[in-house]
Amino acid sequence: MSAVSELVAEKSIVTEPQAGAVKLTMILSGAVFALMMVFGLIMRAAQGQLIEVDPALFYQLLTAHGAGMVGTAALSGAAIMWYFCGRHIVLTAGIFWAFLALFLLGVVLILGSIFIGGYGGAWTFLFPLPAMSGGAWEAGAAAAFMLGYVSIGVGFLLYYLELGRQIHARYGSLVRALGWNLILGREDKNPPPPTIVAAAAVTIFNSIGIILGAAVLVASLVHLLVPGFEVNALLAKNLIYFFGHVFINASIYMAVTAVYEILPEYTGKPWKSNRLFAIAWNAVLIFVMAVYWHHLLQDVVMPPWMLVVGQLVSYFSGIPLIAVTAFSTFLYVRGSKMTWDLTSSLLVLSVAGWAVGSIPASIDGMISVNKVMHNTMWVPGHFHTYLLLGEVAMAFGFMAWLVRGKTIAQMSGLDRVAFVTYLAGAAGFVTVFLFSGAASIPRRWAVHYEEWLMHDRIGTLFSVLIVMTTLFFVLRFVLRLGRSNG
Amino acid sequence: MQPIVLLISLILMAALSLVFWLATRASNGPEPGPNANSKRAGLIWAMTIVGVVVAVGSLRPWPHALASTDDAITVSITSGQWWWDIDTVEIPAGRPINFSATTEDVTHGLGIYTSDLRLLTQVQVIPGYTTEVSYTFEEPGTYQVLCMEFCGVAHQDMVNEFEVVAVEE
Numbered sequence: 229m230s231a232v233s234e235l236v237a238e239k240s241i242v243t244e245p246q247a248g249a250v251k252l253t254m255i256l257s258g259a260v261f262a263l264m265m266v267f268g269l270i271m272r273a274a275q276g277q278l279i280e281v282d283p284a285l286f287y288q289l290l291t292a293h294g295a296g297m298v299g300t301a302a303l304s305g306a307a308i309m310w311y312f313c314g315r316h317i318v319l320t321a322g323i324f325w326a327f328l329a330l331f332l333l334g335v336v337l338i339l340g341s342i343f344i345g346g347y348g349g350a351w352t353f354l355f356p357l358p359a360m361s362g363g364a365w366e367a368g369a370a371a372a373f374m375l376g377y378v379s380i381g382v383g384f385l386l387y388y389l390e391l392g393r394q395i396h397a398r399y400g401s402l403v404r405a406l407g408w409n410l411i412l413g414r415e416d417k418n419p420p421p422p423t424i425v426a427a428a429a430v431t432i433f434n435s436i437g438i439i440l441g442a443a444v445l446v447a448s449l450v451h452l453l454v455p456g457f458e459v460n461a462l463l464a465k466n467l468i469y470f471f472g473h474v475f476i477n478a479s480i481y482m483a484v485t486a487v488y489e490i491l492p493e494y495t496g497k498p499w500k501s502n503r504l505f506a507i508a509w510n511a512v513l514i515f516v517m518a519v520y521w522h523h524l525l526q527d528v529v530m531p532p533w534m535l536v537v538g539q540l541v542s543y544f545s546g547i548p549l550i551a552v553t554a555f556s557t558f559l560y561v562r563g564s565k566m567t568w569d570l571t572s573s574l575l576v577l578s579v580a581g582w583a584v585g586s587i588p589a590s591i592d593g594m595i596s597v598n599k600v601m602h603n604t605m606w607v608p609g610h611f612h613t614y615l616l617l618g619e620v621a622m623a624f625g626f627m628a629w630l631v632r633g634k635t636i637a638q639m640s641g642l643d644r645v646a647f648v649t650y651l652a653g654a655a656g657f658v659t660v661f662l663f664s665g666a667a668s669i670p671r672r673w674a675v676h677y678e679e680w681l682m683h684d685r686i687g688t689l690f691s692v693l694i695v696m697t698t699l700f701f702v703l704r705f706v707l708r709l710g711r712s713n714g
Numbered sequence: 715m716q717p718i719v720l721l722i723s724l725i726l727m728a729a730l731s732l733v734f735w736l737a738t739r740a741s742n743g744p745e746p747g748p749n750a751n752s753k754r755a756g757l758i759w760a761m762t763i764v765g766v767v768v769a770v771g772s773l774r775p776w777p778h779a780l781a782s783t784d785d786a787i788t789v790s791i792t793s794g795q796w797w798w799d800i801d802t803v804e805i806p807a808g809r810p811i812n813f814s815a816t817t818e819d820v821t822h823g824l825g826i827y828t829s830d831l832r833l834l835t836q837v838q839v840i841p842g843y844t845t846e847v848s849y850t851f852e853e854p855g856t857y858q859v860l861c862m863e864f865c866g867v868a869h870q871d872m873v874n875e876f877e878v879v880a881v882e883e
């Protein structure tokens with residue numbers, strides 16, 4: 229009881245810096261999530277031959293959906309982490325606005341390159357495909373797409389520079405913010421809270437990821453403009469997947485700060501940093517960068533030890549996630565007498581979805597399994613699990629919390645229906661993908677064979693449920709924001 | 715192999731989901747007891763041991779090992795947007811085949827399928843490199859080659875086939 233009242237007291241003194249910028253970002257994120265889901269629905273329906281979509285358009289939608297979703301997951305994660313870091317350190321508002329402006333400039337360039345320029349080389353822009361479209365798009369369109377990435381990347385680097393700078397100012401060093409005093413058992417009067425540990429780790433690995441991504445972007449851009457300039461395709465692929473893997477993972481590692489900061493309001497037990505927590509985050513920092521080789525398990529000319537590391541780290545990354553994050557969530561929830569409203573339900577779901585989605589990923593991370601699962605629908609199956617039921621659930625949970633008001637009440641009828649429908653839709657949707665993967669259906673095929681249509685059609689049905697409930701969550705957020713501001 | 719992988723994955727996913735569901739049910743129950751953290755330590759050890767056992771078991775023999783016996787046959791496959799060229803039309807059943815693949819343009823993915831569309835094995839085909847994968851066909855019949863790496867607007871049309879024939883000893 230006293231813990232609860234203390235927390236409530238604490239809540240009233242925590243400032244809510246830059247809430248306006250963060251709310252605007254969440255509106256944008258919600259709207260783009262919804263739009264990209266509609267693109268996803270169109271692709272799924274096209275694969276099921278319920279509607280007719282020309283392959284060129286299909287691959288444009290695929291490119292927009294991939295880049296748009298990854299970008300929006302990162303954007304919403306960044307907004308969440310900025311918001312909660314603001315409870316512990318002072319961040320410059322101007323940097324966030326610059327970040328948002330560069331992000332939007334990138335979105336304009338990317339959408340233009342796809343829907344005006346016809347670029348459809350997928351969000352992974354695998355070298356040298358952007359320069360060899362077989363007549364589907366011009367070099368200029370590919371260049372615009374990459375400049376869009378560069379703009380977003382520069383925005384993120386500014387964001388992390390500011391975070392790193394302010395963490396350094398408040399905690400003395402990034403090493404201390406990573407919890408090394410806790411790990412070494414040294415006394416620390418001002419130990420970094422979980423949000424800061426997360427922010428320090430993400431700042432380090434995502435900055436490295438973006439810089440290596442920038443390197444391969446520049447090389448690809450030069451290749452587009454100067455045809456004689458060759459890049460080693462395998463090296464480029466390593467850089468691209470390093471960047472892509474780190475970047476999409478960073479989005480969840482940023483968004484999880486919502487769980488650390490919001491769940492305590494419900495359970496009455498603050499989420500504290502301790503030795504295990506710090507060790508887990510330091511392991512994540514290394515794992516997230518070493519695990520990208522699991523994308524290259526069928527590139528048999530890679531040095532074998534890298535593939536072995538890819539397989540091992542795919543599995544061992546599951547330990548901090550399941551034994552630390554998920555297990556701690558059980559402990560926080562158990563006996564907490566917490567109220568299940570939309571916010572708390574979505575946040576607990578997000579940890580579950582993230583952990584459950586890691587299972588098919590680590591199994592596919594085995595080289596022998598990967599031989600028959602790589603680039604089948606198994607892969608969208610596992611990453612949609614931890615994105616739809618993980619990152620996106622965190623973002624929707626955060627949005628519901630922003631408009632919750634002071635009193636916490638059990639979920640109302642409509643919220644409950646939406647929550648259950650979202651869960652059922654997403655779970656069904658990803659399960660179909662996993663079945664499709666096991667049925668050897670390749671991913672990224674615009675046109676499907678007769679034998680596969682049943683999968684696609686059932687998947688389409690589940691997609692409709694997700695799109696409907698997403699529209700509900702986003703509209704609910706916008707309407708309540710309007711009401712509370714007006 | 716795929717049905718087993720699917721089954722194991724679904725069971726583990728369902729089990730973890732069940733634990734989460736039970737934890738939310740238990741929010742009204744008693745608080746976690748003092749030995750919760752020793753349970754966690756047990757979990758970490760269990761996951762570590764399972765991981766080591768599975769790793770050792772699944773990496774030996776090396777999954778990418780090529781057939782090196784005397785009766786192994788090499789089949790060369792060249793590829794490009796959007797075609798496969800296979801230098802052997804009739805491949806003998808029962809003998810290890812080393813497929814050796816190259817590309818003239820972008821990255822492709824050599825996926826070898828049965829006629830009823832079950833993926834048997836695959837390897838990435840990377841510009842500037844020759845990549846190899848081994849497979850022994852037990853059953854004569856028609857097999858298909860599908861592209862497994864997105865390679866542009868006609869990626870889904872990049873297919874071909876070959877015959878596996880029974881040989882008399």
Ligand code: HEM
Nearest residue numbers: 265268269271272294297301350351615671672673691694
């Ligand atoms: C209603 C919800 C959604 C639907 C119907 C949907 C549908 C699809 C479809 C049909 C594909 C292509 C599958 C293939 O390879 O054949 C795809 C790929 C993908 N989706 Fe989604 N999706 C949804 C939500 C999401 C969300 C929330 C995210 C991320 C936050 C996401 C991220 C991606 C990514 C990164 C790809 C890979 C693109 C590529 O292969 O280049 N999707 N999705």
Ligand SMILES: [Cu+2]
Nearest residue numbers: 822861865872
């Ligand atoms: Cu191809």
